[in-house]
Amino acid sequence: MSGGVDSAVAAARAVEAGHEVVGVHLALSRMPGTLRTGSRGCCTIEDSMDAQRAANVLGIPYYVWDFSERFKADVVDDFIAEYSAGRTPNPCMRCNERIKFAALLEKALALGFDAVATGHYAKITTDGAGNRELHRASAEAKDQSYVLGVLTSEQLAHAYFPLGDTPSKALVRAEAAERGLSVAQKPDSYDICFIPDGDTKGWLAERVGTETGDIVDRSGAVVGSHEGAHAFTVGQRRGMRLGTPAADGKPRFVLEVRPKENTVVVGPKEALATALIAGSRFTWAGLAPADPSTAFACEVQIRAHADPVAAVAVLEADAAGTPELVVTPETPLDGVAPGQTAVIYVGTRVLGQFTIDRTVSAVPVDA
């Protein structure tokens, strides 16, 4: 229970469904911040109190469990390392993968619980043979199946998402108000919880330092300078302060971040188009496809709130012989950064996910 409205209503529904429910708030930082950061920050004292007040209203026991060390190592440090390596990680996904449905789940199972229920908007169904499947939520606008794409069948077997069938967040808020939960109108959190002021760039600069580097175009010509490559992400347009306009007068976007050279590559919007993405770190959410080495139709989604794009996926051996998932979208993807997670869907079902290691541009360099 984060202290937000979703987990409070999820807990209420789990109680109502007749389960024996215990509320657990994850302490994710030894430095719990200060009051009045509201829902910005999942680990503040106020959030913990909100969670406890919801548990009180539901009449369930409530505990704070400390996962601060794991969270720091697996989510925060990982976030810094990924950015420093020029990749764009998704810390919420990482938290689901390593904390909520790993550390927390394992501890809960050992303590005698059957499942971890969360306020995520996603559905779990069971096929005729008893295999778990992960699906998009009924509330399309709130669907969080993307950030849960990392869950494997073992994890799905013990996950429970009571909000999956609710058509909208507004209904969840209304239900919270009806149940007398004080968090009914609490604002949603959008930011990364461990960066409570939302200033990701400043936060990263404090941790990895700043170092002036070049901004170059696709021909390698220097067109500007920056204060640290980690502050840039592929597809970004603002914040480059390029003095000279491009030859064609068009706005320029970040096409690539090269952390080792501390260089940022920019170019026209068209050059962001990506024809192919591939990665060797993949998991299947539930049953793996019977024969993934035969190309199959799917949809691919590369950000939490991006539209899915029709694609063809196939499992191949890469140059070194390592199995690699290769996805070719029907129409090029825009602004793909290495380190991002691609989630593969078939209809509403999440088939699996992989971390994007390499991309192939749809536009040759001299286009």
Next chain:
Amino acid sequence: MAVYLDHAATTPMRTEAIEAMVDAMRLVGNPASIHSAGQQAKRVLEESRERIAATLGVDGIEVVFTGNGTEAVNLAIKGLWWSRQADAGSDGSGPRPRPRLLVPAGEHHATVDTVEWLAVHEGAIVEEVPLDSVGRVRLDEFERMLRRDAASVALVTMLWANNEVGTIQPVEEVARLTAEVGVPLHVDAIAAYGQVPIDVRGIRRATAAPRGAGLVALSVSAHKIGGPAGIGALVLDRSAALEPLIHGGGQQRKVRSGTQDVAAAAAFAAAAEAVHETLHADAERMAALRDRLIAGALAAVPGVRLSGDADRAGRLPGNVHFSFDGCEGDSLLFLLDAAGVAVSTGSACQAGVPEPSHVLMAMGRSEADARGALRITLGHDSTEADVDAFLSALPAAHAQALKAGLAARSTSFDR
């Protein structure tokens, strides 16, 4: 039926205290008013003060009521700090003439955070006196630190007994040393009060304390002895000068302004008197229960270690503190709670913000040890049946907590 074994957090209010409180609540009158109603309230207040004073070996005038124990500790440390600077001729500007605060490691947060505040805002130099492996102040180190330029020491503050591991501190020895060099000593006796006899004047006499030095201030709290929460007291020797924290109507020798809570004082006095009537017998009884609980737990499960002093005289009679190898204290707490037994992982002030106990760390224990910590504390109404309930719930809880083990660090879901 739930079994309550967290008396160090707070203990049930005694019937005598509840009755005294309700009776006094029916009185009308501000004790500072001049009319008869005021005088009646004042009489109840001052009688209460005297009855509490008698349990601490001081006179009524030396008992200053506060809002709680933490306020008493703040008042003592900050108040003595400021008066000691002024006393040495400081007008508040420039370097402090007596900047040093000698504070043992492993103090309660009421002290830790207060001296930290003085360091940040008032230029105090906080010097931490090391503890030995059972959590007792290293007297040799303390004496060395104190004698190295005693004139620069503003004050010394220490616990009478540690609130987490129950180790009783060498208060009289420290009082003697501070008396000898003319430095004031404050003792936080909140955990010890009602479990061991406290005689402030006795200690002052035995240590030949001069005016304003040696044991001059001592903090206690009502709710730890069966009184109500929301009232504490600072015992302040007549000879000690102290700057107030709260200014106003000048009540309580101007040391602590504000209308006094007659009902809470009456309840505090009733609890204090009741506790001290049977202090020795209760302590004996609690210590026997404690020793049975310790022996039972050590025999019942593997990988359990007692923290604090194993010598029965060196430990609060109601305190048990274990570290369980391979278990998280919060798993054990949860499982025991589910089995109807209420215990603690440390001091309640830290609950919700899990941190490895700074007390155990100061005793030279590892973070892993600190994480597996569980505090079980007995009170005057604890029974054999409570101990039995704990001992019978422990093996299953322990086995399951071991399984949950170090899930916070690595899991089978990792890949």
